[in-house]
Amino acid sequence: MLSSELAELAGVTVRTLRHYHQxxxxxxxxxxxGGYRRYDVGDLVRxxxxxxxxxxxxxxxxxxxxxxxxxxxxxxxxELDRQAAAEIERLNARRADIAALRSSGSPPDLPPELSVLRSGPEAGMPEDMARHEHEQLVLLGHLLGEHDSAGLTALLSGVDREMLAGMEPLTxxxxxxxxxxPDDEVASLIEDWVTGLKPLSEQLASAPAPDPKVSALLxxxxxxxxxxIQHRVLRRILQLLEHGQRPTGPEQS
Structure with a gap:
């Protein structure tokens, strides 16, 4: 039989046949x-x-x-059986992630456990800022999750959702x-943010200090x-919260 006939009988392509020869x-x-390869039934069986x-x-x-x-x-x-079992576990974990994404309404590129930190539509957030917040959470989930995803999930599982919802006007x-x-509005906003985030800050105080690269990249x-001005205010809020958790030196402005 010719190569095309052999390939058709075996359900492969002629190109695959040539690769197997190579x-x-x-x-x-x-x-x-005439220069054509001639195969027999033994070639088909192999x-x-x-x-x-x-x-x-x-x-x-x-x-x-x-x-x-x-x-x-x-x-x-x-060995193939062990690999197949491991693949089944990976697929089951993937299905669990998909189910969690569906139930939480979290975007698929964001870890479901971080969806609780997203601002709701009532926050009045501009579209570009909503995109920025999303990017923050994606980056945070990767940088923290790659080292301690289980610990991150455990920490965030106890976050008071009502408290976070109450922060929407501040957002x-x-x-x-x-x-x-005005300066007084800036000062008032910083104070209100620090006060509002104090419970969450205290909850996270027991966690290990983040890797400096996490803070730097964020x-x-x-x-x-x-x-x-938003960047300066956010830095100031984080500095005050950091100082309240871990008093390592004088407060910086």
Whole structure:
């Protein structure tokens, strides 16, 4: 039979046949006087064995030994079974993440446990600031979660949602800040934010201090997206909260 006939019978492409020849999995048959490869049923059987084994997940590099040694095949099946079990666990975890995203309404690119920190629509947040807040949470979830995702989830699971909802008016005031905002309003807003966040600050006080790179990257993101006065106010709020949690030195303005 010709290569096209063999490929059709085995359910593969002619290109796949040529690849198997190149890597030595399938011996090249003699050619006819017209220069065509001529295959027989033995080639078909070997090709069917190859496609069956690759369907089980056996890599091409391991096939030469497996095709000719039943004992090697048995050992490899044990490893494939372990890999399949691990893949099932990963897929189950992925399905659990999808279910959590659906139930929380959190965007798919944001860890569900961080969705509690998103501002609601009643906060009156401009679209660009909503996008900035989202980017903050994505960055925070990655930088903290890659080291202690379980710890982060445990810390945030006890966050008082009603307390966060009560902060929505402060969020609107923050995003209304501009170069003409009176100094007394700036000072009042800082004080109200620190007071409002005190319960959450106390809850997080027992957590290990974040890696300096986390704070640095978040500050860089804030500086890029916020107005100068908003960036200064946010820095001041974080400094006061930090000072209240860990008094390591004099307060900076």
């Amino acid at each position: 890597i030595g999995l399938l011996p090249e048959p003699p050619r006819s006087t 090709l069917l064995r190859i496609t069956r084994l690759t369907a089980l997940g056996i890599p091409l590099s391991a096939l030469p030994a497996v095709l000719d040694d039943p004992a090697a095949a048995e050992d490899l099946l044990d 609107a005031r923050f995003y209304a800040l501009g170069p003409d905002t 500050d860089e993101l804030n500086e890029r997206a916020l107005k100068p």
